[in-house]
Amino acid sequence: MLEPYYKLVDDAISALGLNPEETKGQQAGQWNLKKGKFDIFVDVWEQENHFLFQIISPLCSLPDENKEAFMLHLLKKNYGLSSLAYSIMDDSVFLKYTTELHSLTKENIVALLSKTAFYAEQSEFVPNEN
Numbered sequence: 001m002l003e004p005y006y007k008l009v010d011d012a013i014s015a016l017g018l019n020p021e022e023t024k025g026q027q028a029g030q031w032n033l034k035k036g037k038f039d040i041f042v043d044v045w046e047q048e049n050h051f052l053f054q055i056i057s058p059l060c061s062l063p064d065e066n067k068e069a070f071m072l073h074l075l076k077k078n079y080g081l082s083s084l085a086y087s088i089m090d091d092s093v094f095l096k097y098t099t100e101l102h103s104l105t106k107e108n109i110v111a112l113l114s115k116t117a118f119y120a121e122q123s124e125f126v127p128n129e130n
Helices: 003-015 067-078 106-122
Strands: 030-035 038-047 050-061 085-089 092-100
Touching (some): 003 030, 003 050, 003 106, 038 106
Antiparallel strands (some): 030 038, 038 050, 085 092
16 A cells, blocks of 8 residues: 555656665665765655654754753754754754645655755754764
8 A cells, every 4th residue: 555655656766867766765655865974764665554754964063052052053953944844852963844645646746745845954062073
């Protein structure tokens, strides 16, 4: 039942000039892309008769000090994002997008992946690796 959605994601990845076979994760419905120093993880799965699509890009860890101020900064930055949001889980900061698959097209997925890569690169709070 998920195979048509897998093909949709594969087609979007191909449209970005990547080989979807080289980006597939360990399990069906997982893809791992890279943009510069950022990973972009794509997942497709079924949950309670809903077909879901998710993009997650890990950005950085929460700082040891001034966590509350940093989280407020992220919350304010969310206002300027389109479709995606900064999220926190287990002291890590991510860009995240989740939706039901039935409304997505290949073009939507291409746009979302491109937007995720752009926002990740524009996240000025992510420490530079020198």
